[in-house]
Amino acid sequence: MKFDFSGRTALVTGGGRGLGLAIVKALREAGARVAINDRTPAMVDSVIERLGGGDDLAAAPADLAANGGPECAVALALEAFGGLDMLVNNAAVNIEAPIEAIDDQLWDLHLDVVLRAPLFTTKAALPALARTKGAVLNIASELALHAIPNNAAYVAAKHGLVAMTRALAIELAPQGVRVNALCPGTMDTELMRECAEASGDAAGYHRAFAAYHPLGRIASPQEIASFVLCLLSPAAAFMTGSAVAIDGGSTAGRRWEG
Amino acid sequence: MSRVRRVLITGSTRGIGRATAERMAQEGDEIILHGQRAEDVEVAVMALGGRASAVSGISGDLGDRAALARIAERAGDVDVLINCAGIYRDTAIGAIDEAGWREMIAINLTAPWLLTRGLLPGLRRRRGVVINVASDAGLIGFAGGSIYCSSKGGLIGLTRALAVELAPTVRAIAICPGPVDTDMMRQSVAKAADSEAARRQWNEYTHLRRVAQPHEIAAMIAFAASNAAGFATGAAWLIDGGVTAGRRI
Numbered sequence: 201m202k203f204d205f206s207g208r209t210a211l212v213t214g215g216g217r218g219l220g221l222a223i224v225k226a227l228r229e230a231g232a233r234v235a236i237n238d239r240t241p242a243m244v245d246s247v248i249e250r251l252g253g254g255d256d257l258a259a260a261p262a263d264l265a266a267n268g269g270p271e272c273a274v275a276l277a278l279e280a281f282g283g284l285d286m287l288v289n290n291a292a293v294n295i296e297a298p299i300e301a302i303d304d305q306l307w308d309l310h311l312d313v314v315l316r317a318p319l320f321t322t323k324a325a326l327p328a329l330a331r332t333k334g335a336v337l338n339i340a341s342e343l344a345l346h347a348i349p350n351n352a353a354y355v356a357a358k359h360g361l362v363a364m365t366r367a368l369a370i371e372l373a374p375q376g377v378r379v380n381a382l383c384p385g386t387m388d389t390e391l392m393r394e395c396a397e398a399s400g401d402a403a404g405y406h407r408a409f410a411a412y413h414p415l416g417r418i419a420s421p422q423e424i425a426s427f428v429l430c431l432l433s434p435a436a437a438f439m440t441g442s443a444v445a446i447d448g449g450s451t452a453g454r455r456w457e458g
Numbered sequence: 459m460s461r462v463r464r465v466l467i468t469g470s471t472r473g474i475g476r477a478t479a480e481r482m483a484q485e486g487d488e489i490i491l492h493g494q495r496a497e498d499v500e501v502a503v504m505a506l507g508g509r510a511s512a513v514s515g516i517s518g519d520l521g522d523r524a525a526l527a528r529i530a531e532r533a534g535d536v537d538v539l540i541n542c543a544g545i546y547r548d549t550a551i552g553a554i555d556e557a558g559w560r561e562m563i564a565i566n567l568t569a570p571w572l573l574t575r576g577l578l579p580g581l582r583r584r585r586g587v588v589i590n591v592a593s594d595a596g597l598i599g600f601a602g603g604s605i606y607c608s609s610k611g612g613l614i615g616l617t618r619a620l621a622v623e624l625a626p627t628v629r630a631i632a633i634c635p636g637p638v639d640t641d642m643m644r645q646s647v648a649k650a651a652d653s654e655a656a657r658r659q660w661n662e663y664t665h666l667r668r669v670a671q672p673h674e675i676a677a678m679i680a681f682a683a684s685n686a687a688g689f690a691t692g693a694a695w696l697i698d699g700g701v702t703a704g705r706r707i
């Protein structure tokens with residue numbers, strides 16, 4: 201399905217790699233101008249260079265974990281485009297650890313990046329989004345809908361993000377701004393590969409996650425990005441406050457492995 | 459007859475926490491009350507003391523991590539941790555700020571996490587239960603609730619993560635009350651321009667056409683903590699008068 205985003209602008213947080221980068225590419229191919237946020241100017245500049253540069257890309261580097269970081273990312277996007285139609289809160293951290301090993305710093309980092317940043321980017325972007333009757337898409341996770349072990353901070357933060365999505369959907373509906381959450385299953389991204397490496401058995405980790413999804417594989421970032429476009433497009437004009445799973449069936453139920 | 463269980467209940471000088479303390483004290487549990495202010499804790503301990511086998515109290519600000527560590531240390535081994543303390547501030551997105559975010563998240567989400575982590579060795583030894591008092595707001599949204607809903611949704615997520623990871627040793631259950639007739643609600647009603655109308659609106663908000671009494675939530679918390687609910691873990695129990703079930707048109 202083709203979507204036409206010509207003349208529209210977007211900010212994608214964590215757009216330098218993984219799903220974020222796939223969303224940046226997909227939006228750009230569909231005609232949108234896209235501001236890319238990642239942690240440092242060097243990271244964002246190198247991504248823009250790899251994408252060949254152009255007037256349709258803008259740099260919005262900011263550390264979303266820092267106070268003022270989310271507002272800074274939005275300000276840079278608004279400066280570049282003079283307005284905003286779409287805000288994609290994609291940036292995340294996911295550092296697996298058993299409960300006893302989650303220290304205060306790790307807990308705070310997950311809450312700041314996964315939960316606080318989307319709220320404060322939305323606040324900063326709201327005047328612009330209200331003018332364009334724009335859309336906010338929060339990239340949550342299937343772990344916003346259920347839990348796995350060794351990921352308590354991430355699971356808590358992503359659950360919170362879905363709850364926040366619903367609250368903001370109700371609050372911003374009168375202004376015509378839609379707010380939805382997308383809950384992807386495991387994707388073949390750098391983040392996933394890092395987790396695989398960190399586990400000490402990368403191949404086993406990949407196999408386990410492929411088997412964990414009823415479809416028997418993990419997702420490509422591209423197939424998730426194309427769904428992102430659908431949710432941002434007029435095709436989803438009546439959708440707000442939803443948390444949509446695209447998870448290969450992992451939250452639908454369990455297969456009985458007899 | 460099994461041994462007396464030690465139960466720590468945060469935010470138990472009033473509201474749902476206090477009602478839970480009363481209920482579980484009647485059932486013979488040893489209760490450790492908690493409140494932010496020492497004088498409130500003292501009063502609650504005295505009020506409850508006559509009725510229970512053993513009641514003690516700890517005070518401390520749940521937004522203060524050093525205080526949380528002290529509370530966990532002073533509580534010692536517990537069989538049941540009930541994270542009941544919570545705060546609510548109505549915050550339209552245009553009015554949110556860092557301080558408001560940090561305060562509500564610290565008390566509603568991070569404090570339950572840090573207390574659970576701090577008390578975990580004892581909870582494991584005693585094959586205990588963690589009860590997190592979340593809210594229907596963790597499952598449905600409302601205007602002005604972006605921070606509160608984030609904190610309560612996060613608390614439901616934390617409960618699920620604890621349940622999955624700590625099984626089969628420790629159970630974790632989230633209790634999701636709808637509107638309850640507590641000081642928290644009375645204050646919000648009193649602040650409304652037309653208090654009478656605000657009260658009516660709360661009653662009409664539920665399908666049962668009334669708000670809950672704290673003892674009705676306490677009864678379900680006590681049940682969740684009991685062996686009768688021994689197969690329940692990772693659940694989010696709604697006790698909301700039907701609010702999340704659907705709408706009247």
